[in-house]
Amino acid sequence: MDLNYTPRQQAFRQEVRAWLKDNLPAQKLASYDSREGFEQHREWERKLFEARLSMVMWPEELGGRGCDLIEWLIFEEEYYGADAPMRVNQNGQLLLGPTLMEFGTEAQKQRFLPRMAASDDMWAQAWSEPNAGSDMAAISSKAIRDGDHYVINGQKTWSTRAIYADWAFGLFRSDVDSKRHHGLSFLMVPLDAEGVTIRPIKALNGKEAFAEIFFDNVRVPVENRIGEEGSGWHVAMATAGFERGLLLRSPARFQQPVRKLIELYKAHQTTADRDPSIRDAVMDVWAGAEAYALSAYQSVGRLARGEKIGAESSINKVIWSEMDLKIHETAMRILGARGELMPGAPQNTDDHGWLEGFLFAQAGPIYAGANEIQRNIIAERMLGLPKA
Amino acid sequence: MDFTFTDDERAFQDAISRFLMTEAAPEALREIWETDAGRSPDLRNKMAEQGLTALSIPEEAGGLGMGDVVWSLMTQELGYYGIPDSLADTAYVAAGLIAALPDSVGDRNGWLEQIAEGSIRIAVGHPINPLVADAHMADLVLLNHQNEIHAVPRSLIDVEHNPSIDSSRRLCRVMWEPSSATRIADAETGVPIWNQALNRGALAVAGQMLGLAQRMLDLSVDYVAQRKQFGKPIGSFQAVKQHLADVAGKIEFAKPVLYRAAYSLQHGHADAALYVSQAHIACAEAAHLAARHGIQVHGAMGYTWEVDLQMFMKRTWALEASWGDRGFHKARISDVIFADDAPLGPDQTFGRS
Numbered sequence: 001m002d003l004n005y006t007p008r009q010q011a012f013r014q015e016v017r018a019w020l021k022d023n024l025p026a027q028k029l030a031s032y033d034s035r036e037g038f039e040q041h042r043e044w045e046r047k048l049f050e051a052r053l054s055m056v057m058w059p060e061e062l063g064g065r066g067c068d069l070i071e072w073l074i075f076e077e078e079y080y081g082a083d084a085p086m087r088v089n090q091n092g093q094l095l096l097g098p099t100l101m102e103f104g105t106e107a108q109k110q111r112f113l114p115r116m117a118a119s120d121d122m123w124a125q126a127w128s129e130p131n132a133g134s135d136m137a138a139i140s141s142k143a144i145r146d147g148d149h150y151v152i153n154g155q156k157t158w159s160t161r162a163i164y165a166d167w168a169f170g171l172f173r174s175d176v177d178s179k180r181h182h183g184l185s186f187l188m189v190p191l192d193a194e195g196v197t198i199r200p201i202k203a204l205n206g207k208e209a210f211a212e213i214f215f216d217n218v219r220v221p222v223e224n225r226i227g228e229e230g231s232g233w234h235v236a237m238a239t240a241g242f243e244r245g246l247l248l249r250s251p252a253r254f255q256q257p258v259r260k261l262i263e264l265y266k267a268h269q270t271t272a273d274r275d276p277s278i279r280d281a282v283m284d285v286w287a288g289a290e291a292y293a294l295s296a297y298q299s300v301g302r303l304a305r306g307e308k309i310g311a312e313s314s315i316n317k318v319i320w321s322e323m324d325l326k327i328h329e330t331a332m333r334i335l336g337a338r339g340e341l342m343p344g345a346p347q348n349t350d351d352h353g354w355l356e357g358f359l360f361a362q363a364g365p366i367y368a369g370a371n372e373i374q375r376n377i378i379a380e381r382m383l384g385l386p387k388a
Numbered sequence: 389m390d391f392t393f394t395d396d397e398r399a400f401q402d403a404i405s406r407f408l409m410t411e412a413a414p415e416a417l418r419e420i421w422e423t424d425a426g427r428s429p430d431l432r433n434k435m436a437e438q439g440l441t442a443l444s445i446p447e448e449a450g451g452l453g454m455g456d457v458v459w460s461l462m463t464q465e466l467g468y469y470g471i472p473d474s475l476a477d478t479a480y481v482a483a484g485l486i487a488a489l490p491d492s493v494g495d496r497n498g499w500l501e502q503i504a505e506g507s508i509r510i511a512v513g514h515p516i517n518p519l520v521a522d523a524h525m526a527d528l529v530l531l532n533h534q535n536e537i538h539a540v541p542r543s544l545i546d547v548e549h550n551p552s553i554d555s556s557r558r559l560c561r562v563m564w565e566p567s568s569a570t571r572i573a574d575a576e577t578g579v580p581i582w583n584q585a586l587n588r589g590a591l592a593v594a595g596q597m598l599g600l601a602q603r604m605l606d607l608s609v610d611y612v613a614q615r616k617q618f619g620k621p622i623g624s625f626q627a628v629k630q631h632l633a634d635v636a637g638k639i640e641f642a643k644p645v646l647y648r649a650a651y652s653l654q655h656g657h658a659d660a661a662l663y664v665s666q667a668h669i670a671c672a673e674a675a676h677l678a679a680r681h682g683i684q685v686h687g688a689m690g691y692t693w694e695v696d697l698q699m700f701m702k703r704t705w706a707l708e709a710s711w712g713d714r715g716f717h718k719a720r721i722s723d724v725i726f727a728d729d730a731p732l733g734p735d736q737t738f739g740r741s
Contacts, residue, residue, distance in 0.1 A: 001457055002390045003651055003738045009389060013735070070389050077734035252734035259733040262725060283718060286725050286732075287645075287666055293737045294391070294644035301392035315637045372626070378636055379629030383609050386624040 016078040033207035038164040041088035045119035063117040069300040076250035092123025124162035126170030137180040143172035152215040162211035184232035245313040251293035258289040281330040288323040311381040314374040321364030328358035401461040408469040421555040436506020441479040449500035460650035467599025472556030474522040476592040482510035523560035533566040535575035554706035589711035594667040597675035604678035631681040638674035645670040659739035665717035672708040
């Protein structure tokens, strides 16, 4: 055990810190759940890419720096510590990227990864369907082979920012007679293809944050399939591992709001202390964010030693999503009667965006596998309890 | 940066676990409860033979020279097996306290050697604890008088026994008279040494609680896998699963908190006290939840004397306010994180060195 950063790690931290200081947008970007904000965030991603900071863990030939996970943690600490913009293309970069690296053909990697790193292509997910949510194996959208194409028919939903995105990826049933996990294929679909209709869904925040995607005889070339035909479930699950879960929600993403929550509490202490449970809640989320960060460092160390990390990723999901809720609930309690004010309201004094964060935190225990499902996974795979 | 244990450290933990599994089965512990002293000289001798009393004694005094990080593994095993012996008080807290004494204390090296060879029991009377654990059979009691440190032999104290809900606890009110003959350090020397003893005591409790939490989870998992209702193991029901999944989560996230605290204490970091208090609370929460959900999934069996779960629940309830109750540790955290120079934010994960 050695909890000191090496000189190389410290130098990397300083480099990232200095670059962000010089390059952060002068004005806060618009919400990436709007067309305008989405494009602003794409521009920011391009800037990161030019500095080879968009995907620091990717190899140099793909525009990254070949960083290890410790360096990635350091990057994230600096990134969120500087209040840099949200990462708009993470669904592609963190979820599809590793899948392509593991299962993609050379041609697919060359075609998709550099453009993904540069955010020339923005990616949306197409997993859930109206009748396949937590039960993802109930997918019924079909992709039927017709020569060197698949013909897709069906509907996907809850696809984040799909109305702004360029591409979607997900699972489709390529064998009509198949059931459950069998007969699914992993496909990438251009969202400007003929027969694709995208209907925005207004989210809790009033923005068109996600969408339904309808496929009506959409023809997708076979070379857009990742892995073998019918092996889509395996491809999706093989990379649904711990690392991907960790990358999606780095600890810095919670340590920074906790720092701000403590500032908020101190600024409003006189009124906040009328409810003694507020101070305790602030302390509790401080402890939670610290524990999440420490757990990440520990897991990264174990991965570096060649250990496998399995169902712990389900624990992570439960912990961060519930912690995020508590962080924002506590902020709202501190803000009191002003908490309800929308960002543009003249009397709104909240320059952090606690209300927006509070709304988004409501989704945390639901997306990326509902927490009930995660708890079942913990019980069955970690504790070995019998299936229902 | 490497926040993992070495293969040697993990092998050491495994070895202790195997040793205690054989030597301290629940039936044996129940027999020890029934004895007058509540302690097994035989078990203590075997632990000494394994070198456990010598862990953190400096090598020149015949010890193994290990630090707080190894103790964070060791105390988990003491908790997991519910060891009814305040081994950590002698071999960890008292050993650290004595090692920190100035050389002018004539008996210092002798005591350290005796701890290493397992021939002395030392109780620690830190003012944070209203009573002194195991003073009734200590050869020596380290006591606080206005922050001075006094080393008082058993013959110069009277003890009043105070039974605890935890049948393995032996708590004593100690009656004694401070004198120049018993004083081994003045108040100025004493304050930092007592503070360090408090951190070690709190860390030892944290480690034990984490071990207790894991034991209660394991017992509960075993129980719900074999107990059937409605024709199925109750462990197949989601409500039961989710209780235990929550315990697993608490344990997983308390572990690295304990290890950061141990590391920062071992390396004398400025934020060690903060991290120790965080560890005490995190591990206590894990153990408390393991007890609550443990008894729930055991049903009425969990409320019996017969089922072993009770041993570990009661030890949890006893230890969670030991070496600082929740209020004490919350206050210590509060003092640091709400201060103007608090180590907050994403680049402060390992605090100030």
